[in-house]
Amino acid sequence: MSGSEKVLVALVGHPNCGKTALFNALTGLRQKVANYPGVTVERVESDLASDLGHPLRVLDLPGAYSLNPQSEDEKITHDVLLDGMGTDARPGVLIVVLDATNLRLHLPIALEVRELGYPICVALNMIDLAEAAGMQLNVKYLEEALGCRVIPTSATRKYGLGPLVEAAAKLASSEFDASKTQWTPSTREQIILRRKSVEDILRRTVVVPGHPSLFTTRVDRFLLHPFLGPLALLATVFLVFQAVFTLGAIPTDWIDGVISSFASWTRSQLSSGMLSDLLVDGIISGVGAVLVFLPQILILFASLLILEDSGYMARAAFLMDRIMGRVGLSGRSVLPLVSGFACAIPAIIGSRSIQSPAQRLATILITPVTTCSARLPVYTLLIAAFIPNTVVAGLFGLQGFVLTLLYILGAVSAFVFAGLLKAFGLTGAGGYFLLELPTYRLPSMRTVLRGLLDCARAFIVRAGTLILSIMVLLWAVSTFPRPPEGATQPSISYSLAGKLGNIVLPVLEPIGFNWQISVAMIPGFAAREVLVSALGTVYAVESENSDDGASLTEKIKTDWSLPTALSLLAWYVFAPQCLATFAVMQREIRSLRLTLLSFTVLLVVAWLAAFITYQVASKLL
Amino acid sequence: MTGSDWLIVPIVAVAAFVVLRKLLVGQSKKECGGCSSCSRKKTTAGH
Numbered sequence: 001m002s003g004s005e006k007v008l009v010a011l012v013g014h015p016n017c018g019k020t021a022l023f024n025a026l027t028g029l030r031q032k033v034a035n036y037p038g039v040t041v042e043r044v045e046s047d048l049a050s051d052l053g054h055p056l057r058v059l060d061l062p063g064a065y066s067l068n069p070q071s072e073d074e075k076i077t078h079d080v081l082l083d084g085m086g087t088d089a090r091p092g093v094l095i096v097v098l099d100a101t102n103l104r105l106h107l108p109i110a111l112e113v114r115e116l117g118y119p120i121c122v123a124l125n126m127i128d129l130a131e132a133a134g135m136q137l138n139v140k141y142l143e144e145a146l147g148c149r150v151i152p153t154s155a156t157r158k159y160g161l162g163p164l165v166e167a168a169a170k171l172a173s174s175e176f177d178a179s180k181t182q183w184t185p186s187t188r189e190q191i192i193l194r195r196k197s198v199e200d201i202l203r204r205t206v207v208v209p210g211h212p213s214l215f216t217t218r219v220d221r222f223l224l225h226p227f228l229g230p231l232a233l234l235a236t237v238f239l240v241f242q243a244v245f246t247l248g249a250i251p252t253d254w255i256d257g258v259i260s261s262f263a264s265w266t267r268s269q270l271s272s273g274m275l276s277d278l279l280v281d282g283i284i285s286g287v288g289a290v291l292v293f294l295p296q297i298l299i300l301f302a303s304l305l306i307l308e309d310s311g312y313m314a315r316a317a318f319l320m321d322r323i324m325g326r327v328g329l330s331g332r333s334v335l336p337l338v339s340g341f342a343c344a345i346p347a348i349i350g351s352r353s354i355q356s357p358a359q360r361l362a363t364i365l366i367t368p369v370t371t372c373s374a375r376l377p378v379y380t381l382l383i384a385a386f387i388p389n390t391v392v393a394g395l396f397g398l399q400g401f402v403l404t405l406l407y408i409l410g411a412v413s414a415f416v417f418a419g420l421l422k423a424f425g426l427t428g429a430g431g432y433f434l435l436e437l438p439t440y441r442l443p444s445m446r447t448v449l450r451g452l453l454d455c456a457r458a459f460i461v462r463a464g465t466l467i468l469s470i471m472v473l474l475w476a477v478s479t480f481p482r483p484p485e486g487a488t489q490p491s492i493s494y495s496l497a498g499k500l501g502n503i504v505l506p507v508l509e510p511i512g513f514n515w516q517i518s519v520a521m522i523p524g525f526a527a528r529e530v531l532v533s534a535l536g537t538v539y540a541v542e543s544e545n546s547d548d549g550a551s552l553t554e555k556i557k558t559d560w561s562l563p564t565a566l567s568l569l570a571w572y573v574f575a576p577q578c579l580a581t582f583a584v585m586q587r588e589i590r591s592l593r594l595t596l597l598s599f600t601v602l603l604v605v606a607w608l609a610a611f612i613t614y615q616v617a618s619k620l621l
Numbered sequence: 622m623t624g625s626d627w628l629i630v631p632i633v634a635v636a637a638f639v640v641l642r643k644l645l646v647g648q649s650k651k652e653c654g655g656c657s658s659c660s661r662k663k664t665t666a667g668h
Contacts, residue, residue, distance in 0.1 A: 274626040472636035476629075526640075559636055 006057045007172035008045065008090070009081065011123075013097035014106050015039075015063025015353075016438055018125040021155035022097060023060035026052065026165070030450050032346075034308035037063060037436055040344060041073040041352040043080055045182055052161065054169040059091055060065055062308070063351070067112050068185045070251055072360070081116065082183050084134060090178040093171045094120045095164065100130035100137065100152070103206065105436070107198045116181050119171035120148050123164055127152040129439070135210030141518075145201045154446060182284055216440045220315070229319050236312075240303040242400035244376070247385075248296035249546060252380075255295070256551055259288035262337035263533055274479070281540035287468050289536030289552050290529050293377035296599025298452055300373055305451040309443035313338060321433045327415055328422035330356075330433035333363040337414065340370035341407075344581045348588055364589055365598050366417045368581055369574060371410035374528035378572050385557040386565040409573055462527075470523045470530055471537050478519070478541040492542045511571065511607060512564040512614035516542065528577045563617035570613040574606035 011019040015037030024031055027046040032039055045059040061080060062073035069075040074561075080091070096113050098106040114120060143150045149167040178306045186194070223229050270276040292603035307313050316338065321331030332354050340347030347367045354360040383399050390398045423572065478497040483489075492498050501519035506520050520534035532552070539555045576582065576599045586595040 271625075273624075275628050278629050278632065346632060469636035469639035472633055473640060476633045476636075526643075 006047065006055050007092040008057045008059050009048075009093045009095060009168045009172065010059040010061055010091035011095050011097055012061055012077065012081070012109070012434075013063060014065060014099065016436060017063065017097045017099040018155045019063065019097045019107060020060055022095075022123060022125060022153065023058055024378035025155045025158050025161055026058050030454065031060060032398045033447060034305075034313065035439075037243070037314070037353070039350075041076075041350055043076055048165065052165045054165055054172075056093075056165070056169060056172060064109065066109060066186070067116075067183060071355040076352075081113075081118075082181065091118065092178065093168050093175060095123050095168060096120055097123045097125050100124045100127045101133060101135065101210075101439070102436075103137075104198060104202060107201060108194050111194050112186065113147070113276060114146065116183060118181065119174055120175050121164070121167040122146060122148060122150040123160070124150055124152045125155055126480050127439075128154040128157055128159065130210065133210040134208060135206065138205050138207050142201065142205045145205070167385060184310065201359075202308045202565070214313075215441045219440055220437070221313070223315050224318060228345050229315070232547060233316055233319055236307070237407065238396075238400075238404050240300065241404040242301050242396055243303065245380075245397055245400040248299050248380075249352060251295035252292050256288075256292045257294065259284065260551070263288070272610070277479065277541070278472065278475055282471050282537055283468060285540035285552075286471030286533040286537035287463050288472065289381075290377055290467060290533045291460070291463050293380055293529070293532070294456065295377055296380055297373050297459060298456060300376060301342060301455045302448060302452055303537050304338075305448045306443045309447050311438040314437050318435060318437065323415070324418075325433075327362075327418035329359055329362055329418050330354075331435060332433055333359060336363060337367065337370050340372060342373050344368055344370065344372050344578065345584050348581065348584050351588070359459045361589060361594075362418050362421050364585055365421060365426075365594070366414040368576055368578070368585075368598070368602060369410055369414040369417060371407045371573075372528070372578070374578065375406075375572055377532045379403055379569065381535075381553060381556070382565045382569055384563055385560075406569065406573065413573060463533075463584045466526070467530055467533050470526060471533055474519075474523055474534055474537050475541060478538060490542050492538070496536070507607075510614075511610035512561070512567040512618070513610075514560070514564070516559070517564075517568065526579060528572065531577070561618075562621050563614050566617045567610040567614035571606045571610040573601050574609055576602040576606070 011023055016039075020033045020040050021032050023029065023044070023046075024033065026048055028049040029044075029046050031044055034398060040060060040062045043061055045057055048054055048056040048058055059080070061077040064073075064074040064077040064590055067081065068077055069078040081094075083090075094113060096110045096118075098110060110120075110122060122142070124137070124142070127137075130137065137152075139150050139152060151160050151164045151167055153164055179574060208609050223232055249330055263280050266284060267276055267280050270279070307316075313335065317331040317334035319331075320334045324333055333351070336347045336350035336353070344367050347370065348364050351360050351363045351367070354363055380403070383402050387399050387402050392398050392401060398602075404546060474497065478492050478495050479499070480495060483491040483494040487494060497519045498515070501515040504518040504522070505513075505515050508521070513521070516535065516538045519538050520531050523534050524531035535556065536552045539559075582595055584598055585598065586592060589595065
């Protein structure tokens with residue numbers, strides 16, 4: 001049976017009720033899950049896992065508080081249920097996912113969806129947490145009240161999946177014509193009536209209400225405190241970046257040693273010539289230069305995943321709401337912006353969960369300034385080369401402190417840009433912010449490890465495909481044309497890259513960049529971390545003796561001045577060096593004018609920041 | 622260029638193909654979040 005013949009079973013429910021966790025459990029896929037609302041902003045579908053024994057396809061939809069869409073992601077759910085988003089692929093069965101610990105909030109969507117006429121069943125999810133909180137639910141009565149099967153489930157523990165699939169499969173065999181589905185926005189009277197029904201249902205369903213999580217209440221008293229809360233947030237950020245340096249140093253040195261040994265071994269195995277130069281100077285030096293930063297990137301991702309899964313990220317959004325309001329944003333923008341620490345692309349897509357179009361636009365436009373993980377190799381390389389590894393006040397490392405400052409500078413810049421957008425009338429005033437604060441929980445080891453595995457795989461695949469290919473091309477343009485007979489300068493000076501570097505140099509010289517940086521900067525526009533690889537290749541080709549044992553860190557330490565390094569750091573806080581980010585920005589805001597404007601403004605600001613940094617540092621240092 | 626040095630020609634050609642493909646085709650479906658509703662048949666507008 002082909003995928004198109006299988007009945008589509010859609011998961012519908014509030015944000016953060018565990019739809020994606022259930023989807024992953026049913027399909028065996030690994031879509032991103034986290035303990036805060038608004039993680040899923042796209043529709044994703046896949047076949048039901050074969051061991052569950054039914055030929056069904058499962059569709060995960062973004063969370064929605066009602067069928068009347070208030071944001072782009074809720075609109076997806078609305079469109080899929082009401083017109084299949086213009087395709088034939090409308091669901092044949094709906095599984096309404098409810099958070100068993102918070103039925104008062106979640107039941108209204110079940111009643112609203114029921115009115116559409118779809119065959120439905122209910123997954124009473126997080127039943128394990130409800131039981132742990134001492135709740136007792138009368139599932140039989142809930143079934144009677146909703147007029148459909150209600151199956152207690154725990155997606156994370158894979159509990160109740162068999163009965164849920166059986167119920168969905170049974171519904172799938174019934175006759176249903178989705179094209180006859182009708183929907184009109186609920187009137188005030190309908191909403192009030194639904195609320196009354198919810199209260200009636202709750203009275204007989206919740207036998208014992210259970211007790212709220214005392215742990216969450218107590219911890220929130222401290223973490224959401226108006227004064228202590230922001231301090232705890234700052235301390236958390238600081239600890240993460242200290243960990244990036246202190247914990248990352250040992251495996252980074254180890255990988256660096258392995259790559260150097262591999263380069264020497266490769267050169268010793270090949271007769272000297274162009275193939276040897278390409279493999280060692282182009283590929284191993286270039287790709288190796290960025291691969292050594294894998295441990296640091298994994299530590300950053302692990303920290304983000306733990307904070308997301310514990311429920312703290314939603315608190316960070318809550319804490320930032322008041323500050324964000326001053327620049328026309330709200331705490332809602334914080335969640336996608338924080339995910340921008342990993343990568344700007346999912347952050348831009350994630351902004352679909354923001355209800356206000358003006359706030360969404362502002363969030364997208366400032367996202368490229370948030371410090372994505374691709375900047376980490378550049379920052380780490382420069383900090384390791386130029387900032388002494390000393391302990392300040394006997395408490396923290398100076399290198400980690402400088403890294404934290406760079407991240408804070410990125411966040412402050414994003415805040416200033418948002419303020420400017422508001423001042424120029426491009427975005428509106430900050431709106432209200434409602435956020436369901438999830439209960440704290442111990443981060444799931446499986447979620448964190450899977451996230452890390454995906455991150456490591458994506459990083460290595462990227463290094464082994466795109467970055468490797470760019471390095472091969474960079475080596476070629478750094479090697480050809482060959483120097484003339486009797487040439488006195490290094491051969492790279494006569495190459496195409498050398499000439500290109502000299503053409504760009506007049507623009508970059510006032511900000512302290514040498515021609516090696518100028519050459520590496522050109523491919524660096526494909527992606528930020530490519531600069532590090534490109535520097536590895538350019539210095540290897542230039543030295544024409546890359547097995548001298550000197551690492552890239554040592555080479556730039558002897559070749560660059562401190563003002564040049566600081567200038568490059570300032571450049572990288574703002575520079576729009578990721579074309580994919582702007583491609584996604586254009587797709588999401590559908591305005592080429594604004595996308596180009598954003599790119600140009602960031603480029604000019606990057607140059608000015610680097611210029612001021614270089615000139616001031618040259619005078620002072 | 623002699624002997625094995627000629628091997629750099631196909632290596633550079635493949636690298637150029639990979640980079641050009643990335644530039645022309647743009648983001649892969651996997652990188653855009655794996656949304657199956659567009660399947661490259663229509664734009665991703667609206668979802």
